[in-house]
Structure formats: C-alpha cells, structure tokens
Amino acid sequence: xxxxxDTIREAAAASVPKPQxxxxxxxxAVENVSLRFGGVKAINDVSFDIRKGEVRAIIGPNGAGxxxxxxxxxxxxxxxxxxxxxxxxxxxxxxxHQAAAAGIARTFQNVALFKGMSTLDNIMTGRTLKMKRGFFxxxxxxxxxxxxxIAHRKVVEDIIDFLQIQHIxxxxxxxxxxxxxxRVELGRALAMEPELLLLDEPMAGMNLxxxxxxxxxxxxxxxxxxxxxxLIEHDMGVVMDLSDRVVVxxxxxxxxxxxxxxxxxxxxxxxxxxxxAH
Amino acid sequence: MxxxxxxxxxxxxxxxxxxAGLIIAGIAAAALVGARLDPTGTVHKxxxxxxxxxxxxxxxxxQTIWEGLVSGVLYALIALGFVLIFxxxxxxNFAQGIMVVFAALTLVGLYEKGVPAFLAVxxxxxxxxxxxxxxxRVVLRPLVNQPDIILFMATFGIxxxxxxxxxxxxxxxxxxxxxEQLWLPRGALEFEVLGGRLMxxxxxxxxxxxxxxxxAALALFFQYTRIGRxxxxxxxxxxxxxxxxxxxxxxxxxxxxxxxxxxxxxxxxWGARSDVSFALEIVALKALPVLILGGFTSIPGAIVGGLIxxxxxxxxxxxxxxxxxxxxxxxxxxxxxLGFLLFRPQGxxxxxxxxxx
Numbered sequence: 001x002x003x004x005x006d007t008i009r010e011a012a013a014a015s016v017p018k019p020q021x022x023x024x025x026x027x028x029a030v031e032n033v034s035l036r037f038g039g040v041k042a043i044n045d046v047s048f049d050i051r052k053g054e055v056r057a058i059i060g061p062n063g064a065g066x067x068x069x070x071x072x073x074x075x076x077x078x079x080x081x082x083x084x085x086x087x088x089x090x091x092x093x094x095x096x097h098q099a100a101a102a103g104i105a106r107t108f109q110n111v112a113l114f115k116g117m118s119t120l121d122n123i124m125t126g127r128t129l130k131m132k133r134g135f136f137x138x139x140x141x142x143x144x145x146x147x148x149x150i151a152h153r154k155v156v157e158d159i160i161d162f163l164q165i166q167h168i169x170x171x172x173x174x175x176x177x178x179x180x181x182x183r184v185e186l187g188r189a190l191a192m193e194p195e196l197l198l199l200d201e202p203m204a205g206m207n208l209x210x211x212x213x214x215x216x217x218x219x220x221x222x223x224x225x226x227x228x229x230x231l232i233e234h235d236m237g238v239v240m241d242l243s244d245r246v247v248v249x250x251x252x253x254x255x256x257x258x259x260x261x262x263x264x265x266x267x268x269x270x271x272x273x274x275x276x277a278h
Numbered sequence: 279m280x281x282x283x284x285x286x287x288x289x290x291x292x293x294x295x296x297x298a299g300l301i302i303a304g305i306a307a308a309a310l311v312g313a314r315l316d317p318t319g320t321v322h323k324x325x326x327x328x329x330x331x332x333x334x335x336x337x338x339x340x341q342t343i344w345e346g347l348v349s350g351v352l353y354a355l356i357a358l359g360f361v362l363i364f365x366x367x368x369x370x371n372f373a374q375g376i377m378v379v380f381a382a383l384t385l386v387g388l389y390e391k392g393v394p395a396f397l398a399v400x401x402x403x404x405x406x407x408x409x410x411x412x413x414x415r416v417v418l419r420p421l422v423n424q425p426d427i428i429l430f431m432a433t434f435g436i437x438x439x440x441x442x443x444x445x446x447x448x449x450x451x452x453x454x455x456x457x458e459q460l461w462l463p464r465g466a467l468e469f470e471v472l473g474g475r476l477m478x479x480x481x482x483x484x485x486x487x488x489x490x491x492x493x494a495a496l497a498l499f500f501q502y503t504r505i506g507r508x509x510x511x512x513x514x515x516x517x518x519x520x521x522x523x524x525x526x527x528x529x530x531x532x533x534x535x536x537x538x539x540x541x542x543x544x545x546x547x548w549g550a551r552s553d554v555s556f557a558l559e560i561v562a563l564k565a566l567p568v569l570i571l572g573g574f575t576s577i578p579g580a581i582v583g584g585l586i587x588x589x590x591x592x593x594x595x596x597x598x599x600x601x602x603x604x605x606x607x608x609x610x611x612x613x614x615x616l617g618f619l620l621f622r623p624q625g626x627x628x629x630x631x632x633x634x635x
Binding site: 074076096097100101105106108112113114115116117121124125126127128129131145149188189191192 | 503504507508510511513514515517518519520521522523524525526
C-alpha cells in the first residue's frame with residue numbers, strides 16, 4: 001500500500017514477537033463443519049483453528065461461505081454437521097447472546113448499527129453484558145446503577161479516544177459517513193472487551209486513507225489488548241500485511257491454510273482467484 | 279451578471295407545509311365566496327356555520343376540546359402499548375385492546391374476591407408479567423423469524439384466548455371499576471370561563487395527569503438506562519443487538535410486560551369513566567387510526583396522534599355531526615386515517631421507508 005502502511009508494518013514487526021503469537025494455544029477450533037440452506041451447501045466439511053493472540057484472515061471469492069462461517073462461530077447459524085469448540089468447550093447450539101457472553105464480538109459486512117442512537121449510546125450497548133444491576137435499580141436510575149453507569153461510561157470514552165471519534169460522540173450514527181460508521185461499529189465490538197473479535201470486511205467501501213486508519217486500529221487492538229482477531233477481507237494487500245495465518249475458502253470448501261506467503265504461492269488459490277482453463 | 283443572480287431558488291411548492299397552507303387558504307377562500315353567494319346552502323352549513331357557532335359559544339367549544347383531549351389521552355395510551363411492542367419485535371399486537379380489558383377485569387375480579395385494592399393492583403401487575411412471560415415462551419419464541427403476518431395472526435389467537443379465559447374467570451357481566459378504593463377522585467370541578475360554565479370531571483383530570491406521568495417515566499427509562507438502551511437497540515437492528523449480547527427473549531418479556539402495565543393504567547382510567555366490560559375492546563381499535571396518524575414506531579407520534587383523533591372526533595361529532603344526523607364519532611377517526619394513508623403513509627412521526635432496488 002503506501003508509506004504509512006510500511007511504517008505500520010515495521011512498527012508491528014518491531015513491537016510484537018509474531019512467531020510466539022502464532023504458537024499460542026488454540027482458542028477456537030472449527031471441526032468438519034457443514035452448513036446447508038435447503039439443498040445449497042454453504043459450507044462443506046471445513047476445519048481450521050484460531051490461536052490465541054493471532055490475526056487470522058478468512059479469504060475467498062464471493063459466495064465462498066466466509067460470512068456464513070462467521071455466522072456459525074457467533075451463533076447466528078447452527079451448522080448441521082461438525083462442531084465448533086471455543087476455549088475447548090463445545091456447545092451444541094450456541095446462541096448469539098451466549099457467544100457474546102463468552103467473549104466473542106463481531107462487526108458486520110453491511111454495517112449494523114443502531115441508527116437512531118448516538119455514537120456514545122451505540123458503543124454503550126457494547127457494555128450491556130458487563131452491567132449487572134437489576135431491573136429495579138435500572139428503573140430508578142439511582143444508587144448502584146448510577147455508579148455503574150458512570151464507570152462504564154469511562155470505558156466507553158476511552159474507546160472513543162482510542163478510535164479518534166470524539167467529534168461525533170453525540171451525533172446519531174445514521175447520518176455519519178460510511179467509514180465512520182464502520183469505526184463506530186468497531187468501537188461497539190471493542191466495548192465488549194472481547195477475547196475473540198470477528199470482523200466481516202472491516203475495510204469494504206473505504207478509501208485508501210480510511211483503510212490505513214482501520215488497519216492501524218486493528219493492529220493496535222491486536223497488540224495492545226492482545227485480542228484475537230478473525231477477519232474477512234477482499235483487499236489482498238491488507239490481508240497479507242495484517243494477518244498471521246490465512247484460510248482460503250472456495251465454494252464452501254477449504255482449499256488452503258497457512259501463512260500469507262504460503263497461501264500466496266498455493267496453486268489452488270491462484271486458480272480460484274484468477275480462474276483456470278478447463 | 280453576478281454569481282448571486284444565477285443561484286437557483288428552491289421551488290416554494292416543494293415544501294409540504296407551504297403546500298398544505300395553500301390548500302387550506304384555498305378552501306377557506308372558497309368557503310367565504312360560497313357562503314356569500316348562498317347564505318343558506320350546504321356550503322354555508324358545512325364550512326362557515328360550525329365556526330360561527332364556535333365563536334359564539336366559546337365555553338362550549340372549550341368544553342368540547344377538553345372532552346376530546348381526555349379521550350385522546352386514553353387513545354394515546356392504548357396506541358403506546360402497540361408502539362412499544364411493534365418497535366421492539368416488529369409484531370403488530372392485535373391483543374393490546376383485550377389486554378386492557380383483561381388487566382382491568384383482573385383488578386376488579388381480585389378486589390371482589392376480597393383482596394385489598396392496592397394489593398390487587400400489585401397482584402394484577404404480577405399477572406401481567408406472567409402473561410408477558412407466557413406469551414414470549416409459548417407464542418413468540420417458537421414463531422421467531424416467521425413472516426410478520428403469521429405473528430399478527432398469532433396475536434389474534436391471543437386475543438380470542440384472553441376473551442374466553444377472562445370470561446370464564448370473571449364472568450361476562452360488566453363490572454364497576456374500584457375508583458374510590460384506589461383514591462381516584464370523583465365529582466366535577468366547575469369554572470366560569472368565557473362567559474359560560476366549564477365542567478371538568480376530576481377523574482378526567484386524574485387520567486390526564488397519570489397518563490402524562492407514565493409517559494414521561496417511560497421516556498426517561500428508555501433514554502437513560504441500560505435496559506432502555508437495549509430496547510432501543512433491538513428496535514433498530516435485531517442482529518446487531520444479538521451480537522452485543524442482548525437477549526431478544528428477555529427484551530420481549532420486558533416490552534410485553536411494559537405494554538401490560540400501560541394496559542392496566544388504561545383499563546383503570548377507562549373503566550372509571552364507563553364500566554369494565556369486553557365492549558372496551560372496540561374502543562381499543564381506535565388505536566389503529568391513531569397509529570396511522572402518528573406512525574407505528576414513534577412514541578411522540580402515538581401521543582400526538584391520540585390527541586388529534588380524540589379532539590378531532592369530538593369536534594366533528596358536536597359541530598358537524600348534526601348535519602348528517604349524528605354518529606360521526608364512531609367512524610370519523612378512520613376517515614381521517616384514510617386521508618393520512620393517501621398522503622403521508624408513514625404517519626406524522628413514523629420512519630419513512632426507503633427501499634433500495
């Protein structure tokens with residue numbers, strides 16, 4: 001990409017001992033997962049793992065089943081076959097709010113924000129599971145509930161500072177430009193203090209400058225907070241720069257899995273992206 | 279010549295308010311001309327005479343407005359129950375009307391069985407909670423992700439179940455609301471206003487005050503608490519709400535319970551003005567035109583819509599009703615709603631639906 005990107009890469013290389021991160025223990029294991037919609041097989045017998053502290057990219061041509069995979073991981077879809085183990089625990093039918101409670105946060109391909117609410121409120125919703133005061137105190141908005149609200153507000157303000165979106169704190173997010181909406185959505189996911197962060201095309205539809213900002217935020221999150229990240233992205237430059245390991249899907253099947261360099265040289269991957277004469 | 283001269287002006291007619299103003303001015307002008315030409319004809323009777331009456335007897339006019347205001351507040355309360363549930367779950371809850379009756383019947387029924395009045399209120403709230411919980415578990419949860427029409431039909435089922443269940447528990451006879459036991463005032467206040475008498479029922483004043491307090495409390499709750507934020511989040515986007523760990527099931531129980539509370543207050547207030555019977559359900563249908571006017575997703579819309587419908591139908595009944603032999607009140611609201619559907623289908627405050635093609 002650009003000079004800015006290079007410095008980021010250098011900074012990343014300097015500050016974090018990457019190989020160590022790569023050999024972290026398995027955080028999430030996907031084993032022989034298949035997902036069907038009626039007769040259509042969206043995912044077909046896919047297995048891979050995500051290790052603690054790494055940035056894992058999922059790539060593939062359109063319709064390869066990447067988003068379906070994320071939806072399985074955070075409980076929107078329930079695969080018919082195979083199992084998904086998170087922190088070594090398999091749950092038969094993980095529901096989205098259970099996934100969230102277990103520390104899995106995500107963003108969406110076509111930004112899913114609460115459009116009528118302000119940036120601040122949107123990010124505050126990310127604290128939902130951290131706030132424990134019951135209905136009664138909530139209703140009175142008094143005593144413990146008040147103290148709690150203030151404490152969480154502090155965390156949210158820190159996230160807003162981190163993402164440099166102070167100037168839009170009070171604006172309804174529906175009116176913000178797309179790039180900023182994506183940033184607010186990332187902020188909401190961060191407010192959950194997740195262990196595993198799923199990003200579905202975090203840079204889709206952004207211009208170069210916005211992409212560089214977003215890359216920096218993702219790397220910072222990974223390095224400063226040690227958050228494990230799984231991301232779907234189409235921009236190959238970004239994928240190669242950011243990720244420790246890449247899994248490649250095509251027509252619902254896994255065709256390659258490895259470091260960016262290995263994947264880049266894989267003949268099947270090249271065929272999938274460039275087409276092959278039959 | 280200069281740059282300023284070429285700046286295109288925005289067409290005046292593009293502004294809806296200017297357009298509406300022009301139409302009203304046009305009608306007024308036509309009325310005056312028509313009335314001049316034919317002082318005893320229909321035009322005069324419809325467009326001029328009622329206003330002359332209003333000006334001649336301002337005390338009666340104010341009285342009529344007050345009556346309209348009070349029934350408007352109660353319509354707004356019923357509509358509020360609909361909006362709560364529609365916003366959070368996208369379900370048009372046909373059963374809201376019967377929930378009003380059911381709550382009021384439970385309250386009176388418990389009192390008749392010897393429970394002290396205020397304890398009966400608390401127990402009724404408990405019953406509404408159990409109802410909300412059961413509806414979520416038995417009806418909504420199995421039907422999640424079904425088309426809207428199926429959920430709508432399911433609320434019809436709930437309606438008829440509640441009618442039958444309520445009748446078998448409490449009998450089908452109209453009951454007297456326990457107003458005194460709940461310390462609600464009786465009697466009327468009289469004022470000398472504008473050279474006439476203005477009579478305000480104390481219960482009506484209480485209804486307006488209590489309804490306003492409740493709406494304010496709900497608004498604060500929605501705006502400033504975690505659960506309120508979660509409710510607004512669910513209303514905006516189900517999948518995003520799920521992804522931050524908001525449990526839809528829990529939220530649904532809460533909104534149905536909130537709607538149940540609103541139903542109970544409405545039931546008490548309405549029951550105090552007439553009596554508690556299943557006929558109230560028909561009145562509850564008035565919430566439909568209110569919602570069409572105010573927009574299905576807007577709480578301020580429900581309030582303003584309720585007041586417009588309430589006042590509109592009382593004025594219509596009193597000043598224009600005699601022209602066609604009365605009975606306007608029962609259908610005027612729907613007629614106004616029909617007009618709104620033609621010109622502003624999203625209502626006054628509703629979300630405009632713009633779909634990408």
